[in-house]
Each structure stands twice: as C-alpha cells, then as structure tokens.
Amino acid sequence: MKRRNFLSLCSAIAVVGLSGMASLAHAQLSIEISGAGASRIPIAVGTFEGENLLPRTISDVVRDDLERSGLFRRVETGPQPIPEATIPDFANWKGRGADALAVGAVGQSGGRFEARFRLYDVARAQGLEGQSYAFQADSYRDVAHRIADAIYAKLIGEPGIFSTRIAYVEKRGQQFSLVVADADGARAVAVLRSGEPIISPTWSPDGTKLAYVSFEAKKPIIYVRDIGSERRIVLANFKGSNSAPAWSPDGRRLAIVLTKDGLSQLYMVNADGSGVRRISNSSGIDTEPTFSPDGQYIYFTSDRGGAPQIYRMSANGGDAQRVTFEGGYNVSPRVSPDGKTLAYISRNNGRFQLMTMDLATQQTQVMTDSSKDESPSFAPNGRYILYATEAGGRGVLSVVSVDGKTRYRLSQQASDVREPSWGPLAR
Template sequence: MLPALAQFRVEVSGVGLTQLPIALVPFKGQDSSPQKISDIVQADLERSGQFRGVDASGQALDEASRPDLSLWRQRTADSLVVGSVTRLADGRFDVKFRLWDVVKGQDLGGQSYTVPQGDLRLASHRIADFVYEKLTGEKGIFSTRIAYVTKGGSRYSLWVADADGENAQAALASPEPIISPCWSSNGQQLAYVSFESRKPVVYVHNVASGQRRLLANFKGSNSAPAWAPDGGSLAVTLSRDGGSQLYTIPAGGGEPRRLTQSASIDTEPVYSADGGTIYFVSDRGGAPQIYKMSASGGNPTRVTFSGTYNISPSVSGDGRWLAYISRIGGAFKLQVMELASGNVASITDTTADESPSFAPNSKLIVYATRLQGREALMTTTLDGKIKARLAGQAGDIREPDWGPFQKQ
C-alpha cells in the first residue's frame, strides 16, 4: 500500500426540513486519543442530512454517567451520545458509548469496541451507524467504503477510502488512465478499466490482497464493467464485433455473451438491485439516452425523455430512484428520477457533475464535480438540500463508486 495522500475534511452545507437535534458530548479521554471520536460521529450524522448537532460544550459525561436529561431538553436536544476512549496496555483502544433518548428519558443502549489505533475511525463510523439506525430505523452507511480515481501530474491512482473520504488507501497507481471502478456486491472486489496496455482492458482486483486478474482483453475496446448483484458475472461494453455493445462475462473470465444487437453505441450498463434489469446508455434514438432491458437481453425500453443528452445511470438499492448526468445548455448536471412516476429533479447548482453513485441505503449520492475551479467529491441527499464536500488533496478527483454494506 502507498501512503495515504488524500486527506479529506468534511464541509456540510444546506438545511433539511426535519433534522433530528442531537448532542454529542466530547468522549472522555479523547483529548489524548489520535482521533476525536465524537467529532467524527457528529460529522457523519450531519452529512446524512438527517441530524443537526446541538452544542454540548461544558459537559463531562461518559457511558457510565446518568445524565440530567432535563438539561439536554433545555438545550433542545432530542438525543444524546456520551462515551469514552481508553488506551490499553497493549496499545489498543477501548471505545465505549451510550445513546439516550432525551425526549422519552430512555437509555437506547450502547456498545464497546476494542480496536488498534488504525481502526479508531472505523469504530467511530460504527457508532454513527448504531445511532443512525436506532433513531431513523434505517441502516447507516458510515462504515462503508468508496472507491475513486485521482490524476496527479501524469499519474493515475485508484483509491479505497472510508465513506467520509478519509483513510484513503491506494489500490493501484499507473502512468496510464484508470477509469470506471465498480464494487462487487460483497465489497471484496473492484472491477475497473486500465489503459496500461495502451487500450482499455477490464481487470478485477481483490481489495484485501491487492491481487488482480484480467477479465476482458478482447479485440477493440473493453470498458464500463458492472457487477451482477450475485457476483457471478459482470456486464461489460465490448467493441470486439464492431460497434460498442453490451455483453455479460463470467466473473472468473471466459467467453462473453452478447446482450444487445444494435447498430448504435450501447454502453454504461448497471444492474438493478434484484439483478433482473440492466439500465444502460444508448444513442439508438440519435442522442445518448438511458434505456432498460431484461438482464438476459431483449427489447430495451427508453427511460429518460427530458433533455437530449443523458448518461451515467446509477440505480438506488431500493429500486425507487435513478441518478444520472444530463447535459443542459452546455452544463453537466446531476438529475434524480423517481422511477415510478418518471418525475425528474435537478439537485445541484454546479455545472460539471459526473459519475453519480448511490449509498447502499439509497439515501445519499456521491458524485464528482468542479467547485471553485477544482475537482471535488460531493455527497448529496436525494432532494439536494444537504451537500457535503469531501475535499481531497491528491489532484483531480473523479469517478467515485460507493461500496456495499460491510459485513460486521
């Protein structure tokens, strides 16, 4: 592993309609810890768009305390997180926390993690996941990972980072472009396209071991890999038989099976979460639009009708939403469509958005864009009201892909 150059800080902007007020008291002992646990948890929760922090200064509490909940009601907090971090003799850290419902006066439980120093951020993300799930009833995504590509000078790097962009580890570095990273549904492998042999070739990379294997290196272009949810195969775009068409290929390699039969360019396949449908981009109507078809092939139907140029589809895990990029008057803007109604909302005020990818709980989207003249990763709520910048230091940032829930 190369040293992590991409250090991020989180800046949250916007106000949601109904945010839950939560107080996070600085964890006892965290001043002498390498990570400020309560700060990481609070940043996670605020970035979700569901929470807003309440001032918790001047209080000294830990998970064993019985807090005076009337005080926190006066501070308008609906819930309260307290905890501690203790360095053990063997160098590991013991992280404990407890969550209180201030309104009902209830102890909502807590957990403890004993972790090496390098996992303090992960422990913080797991605390945020616990709090998020207890208070919203839905799974948190803070302990998941994202992959993205940076270009610095003439060097391209593929990074795997925490969902807040921190703790980035380089999976691959190359003098030639790396594009289209795509997570497998078990979170153990990344497929991507590398130009290291001076043409686009698809690899599959084991994230833990760093080992990789060649998946598609056929005549012409091999691009746009997308994992089937069962992990047994990938959809890819190949030009081996002439124009760019969609194929599936077994995850272990082998002979591709052709899915589309058109004289057009068909590319950028993505699977629905149930594996039954493939969404893709085609110019069969004269300009790039998003279509869908059965994952086994067959006649596609058109999905996008507003605008003359729509690319980069991403489907939410709950099947309700399609995110994509639309060219509107020369600007490239992130759009979110409710699939049942066909209603489309434009949710950014930037003009160079690219590569949207849904969080595994379908509540946030990560995308790349340009802000103040430099490339940045952003997350946004589906209504566009809460955005957070994951501000990187390692050159141009592009092509994020949000990984699945992690097995605990």
C-alpha cells in the same frame, strides 16, 4: 476535469506505462458542507471518558458523521467528558434543546482498547441503545463510524453509511491513482498508481474487490482487483475497447462493454473472466450498463434512437425499452438500492447536470446547479448520491441527498478527483 462526450465513453485509446502497484497512504479529501435538511434532530454527543489516549477523539468523528448526514443538528456539550455509567440529567439536556444524547467511555487493557457508548431519548428520559467495541488504537475511526452508524440507524430507522468506503480516481500532474477512502474522505489509500488513465472503478457487492479499466497495455482493459491481497485478474482483454464494468447484485457476473464485434455492445461475463456472452444487438452504441437491484434488468446508455438516451432490457438480453424522454442527451444511469429512483446525467441548456427520476411516475428532478457533473453513485442506503463535478477548474466529488436538501463536497487542493464509486454497507 475534462468533459468526456458520449463517444469517448466507448472508445478511448491511449498509450500507457504502469508506474506502481503498492498501496500507499494518500492525502485525504477535505469536506465542505453547503446545505442541510431543515428538520434535523438536535443531538448532544458528549466527549468520551478516556478518549484522550487515542490519536483523535472518537466523539469528534461521531459528531462530524452525524452532522454531515444533514439529519442531525449538533448541541454543544463542552470539553469535559460526560460520565458514561451515570444516568444523565435529562431535564438539563432538554433545557439545552437536545432530543437525543450520546455518551461514552474508552478503556485500555494492555495494547487493546474498548469503547462503550449509550444513546438516550432525552424527551422520554430513557435509554435507546448501548454497545461496546474492542479495537486497536489505529482503528479508532472504525469504531467511531460504527457508533455513528448505530446512532443513525436507531434514530432514523435505516442503515447508516459512515462505515462504508468510496473509490475514486485522482489525477495529479501526469499521475493517475485509484484511491480508496472512508466515506468522509479520510484514510485515503492509493491501491494503484499509473502514468496513464484509470477509469470506471466499481465495487463488488461484498466490498472486497474493485473492477476498473486501465490503459497500461496501450488499450483499455478491464481488471478486477482484490483490495485486501492486491491480487488482480484480467477480466476482459479483447480486440478493441474493453470498458464500463458493472457487477451483478450477487457478485457472480459483470456486465461489460466490448467493441470486439464492431460497435460498442453489452456483454455478460463471469466474475473470473469466463463465459463471455453478448446480450445487446443494436446498430448504435450501447454502453454504461448498470444492474437493477434484483438483478433482473440492465439499464444502459444507447444512441440507437439517434441521440444518447437511457434504456432498460432483461439481464439475459432481448428487446430494450427507452426510459428517458425529456432532453436530447441523457447518460450514466444508476438505480437506487430500492429500485425506485434512477440517477443520471442530463444536458440541460449546455450544462451537464445530475438528475433523478421516479421510475414509477417518470417525474424528474434537477439535483444540482453545476454544469459539469459526471459519474453518479448511490450510497448503499439510497439516501445520498455521490458524483463528480468541477469547481474552480478542478475535479471534485460532491454528495447530494435524494431530496436535494443536504449537500457537501469532497475535494483536494492540488489534484483532480473523479470517477467515484460508493461501496456497499460494511459487513
């Protein structure tokens, strides 16, 4: 993955030809877990009764989801199903070291399936949660992710993110694809293929649309694409560069970057492309806008002070306040869903690394030991950050928890993946 400098973020130019728009099945990302939190909840997830009827067992997906979070430690249960309708032998599971136990069953009626699960507190010998889900056989992963979300929420006390989706750009040879996948990289689908670059995908707050920049018309143009219908609109196609779309929290507006009046500056536009209004007026380059969770402020990158730094201004425009002061190069701001943490990319001794800042205390933390990090994106529960980096000469996606203890990597063997965006919580 080629490192893009600050100026190229604002004014890339290319000659393009669109080669395909159909949604096509895509090779999924593989997962490599490299770190997990020290204090993990030991949980046993039993093989579900009847799940052998499905393409893959639900219990395997649930186990993988929980383990990948870094907050759970797997307690082996063996291959035999654990009866879902029978009270567990809590003393036995306590002796095996489990603090929690999940059991389930899958039933079939005609062409429909039903999955049931129960979650138990082993130490207290009591039930905590129970749900049932009706589904088609090819939707078993959706059910598994929802079960993992329910277990996570009950034991951790915050929303699970296993049912969410991610978007990213894949480059394979000279072909670019805008890809949507499950949060674990599975079920990857290319919603757009092009012979020229696609950059800056970002999810709408309701998870139904993606805004992105395509070079198919020999210049960067911002589009908004409906994921379900594949319908798209041109959001911005002005003279010069149109780039860096960012949705407002209510989904009604986007902040974008245009050069139609000279240097790259910030503009606001309605979600249908109407009502374009300039909101920044500086003598430098302003780019990479992102909204605060309450929609009141925009954080952005600017070189107005002589070098790229992160600033904050009202979403209605006006004076901007500098946010980053450590280091001579800080770009790509993203604010956590609770508004307390800023993620960004900083150049440290020639290495481009993911950083976080506590916005209340201004304390910063280096989150990675890599050297070519890009494009941070928070998980919708705020606990994890997805970002692009490089490994073995290829672009890969990595995830790190905000406390730095949990890490895993999503990669493809024969392509570069980059420009990630983590979608909202499933509705």
